[in-house]
Amino acid sequence: xxxxxxxxxxxxxxxxxxxxxxxxxxxxxxxxxxxxxxxxxxxxxxxxxxxxxxxxxxxxxxxxxxxxxxxxxxxxxxxxxxxxxxxxxxxxxxxxxxxxxxxxxxxxxxxxxxx
Amino acid sequence: xxxxxxxxxxxxxxxxxxxxxxxxxxxxxxxxxxxxxxxxxxxxxxxxxxxxxxxxxxxxxxxxxxxxxxxxxxxxxxxxxxxxxxxxxxxxxxxxxxxxxxxxxxxxxxxxxxxx
Numbered sequence: 767x768x769x770x771x772x773x774x775x776x777x778x779x780x781x782x783x784x785x786x787x788x789x790x791x792x793x794x795x796x797x798x799x800x801x802x803x804x805x806x807x808x809x810x811x812x813x814x815x816x817x818x819x820x821x822x823x824x825x826x827x828x829x830x831x832x833x834x835x836x837x838x839x840x841x842x843x844x845x846x847x848x849x850x851x852x853x854x855x856x857x858x859x860x861x862x863x864x865x866x867x868x869x870x871x872x873x874x875x876x877x878x879x880x881x
Numbered sequence: 882x883x884x885x886x887x888x889x890x891x892x893x894x895x896x897x898x899x900x901x902x903x904x905x906x907x908x909x910x911x912x913x914x915x916x917x918x919x920x921x922x923x924x925x926x927x928x929x930x931x932x933x934x935x936x937x938x939x940x941x942x943x944x945x946x947x948x949x950x951x952x953x954x955x956x957x958x959x960x961x962x963x964x965x966x967x968x969x970x971x972x973x974x975x976x977x978x979x980x981x982x983x984x985x986x987x988x989x990x991x992x993x994x995x996x997x
Binding site for chain 1: 885887890915917922923924925926927930970984985987988989990
């Protein structure tokens with residue numbers, strides 16, 4: 767999976783609890799992304815970060831929070847405010863270096879189930 | 882913002898046949914079009930991409946074509962094999978969108994089944 771690790775692979779939580787999903791990359795990529803995937807649908811952008819200590823909302827940021835304290839790490843917290851948190855969460859990263867093509871590489875994903 | 886439509890949603894072919902998946906995009910400023918393959922329970926893998934300055938790109942059994950005028954691009958897989966069975970996603974990206982980000986907009990995916 768291109769040097770991007772996500773843990774755990776499966777995660778179960780009770781409704782009303784916050785949960786944090788881990789994403790680590792050793793590709794020396796500047797930019798990192800979180801996507802949500804629901805059955806039979808494409809990927810939707812939750813948050814992205816272009817550099818350390820900076821991040822911006824994607825298309826469906828409500829109920830989620832992130833931090834980017836280190837270049838290698840971009841954890842996603844699913845808060846109790848997220849109405850439908852059960853989904854497959856994918857982390858991705860890409861380089862920002864000039865002359866490169868900014869391809870995004872994905873981690874293996876975390877399947878979150880909230881009951 | 883960008884909107885990407887992908888067809889068909891499911892595709893079943895016989896081993897050895899060709900498979901074609903088509904996508905249309907709405908934003909004429911989009912200039913990068915990657916294709917991803919996703920196997921069950923795994924993250925998407927980039928398999929091929931094309932930029933707006935070329936019309937076609939080929940990598941062994943996989944090819945992608947781009948028609949900027951019509952705003953559509955297609956994935957072609959020849960001599961399909963059972964291991965090609967997966968969900969395929971197309972995506973499109975502007976150099977920078979309205980929010981100043983290099984965000985990908987994904988199609989809804991095509992489930993390809995190659996029958997042995």
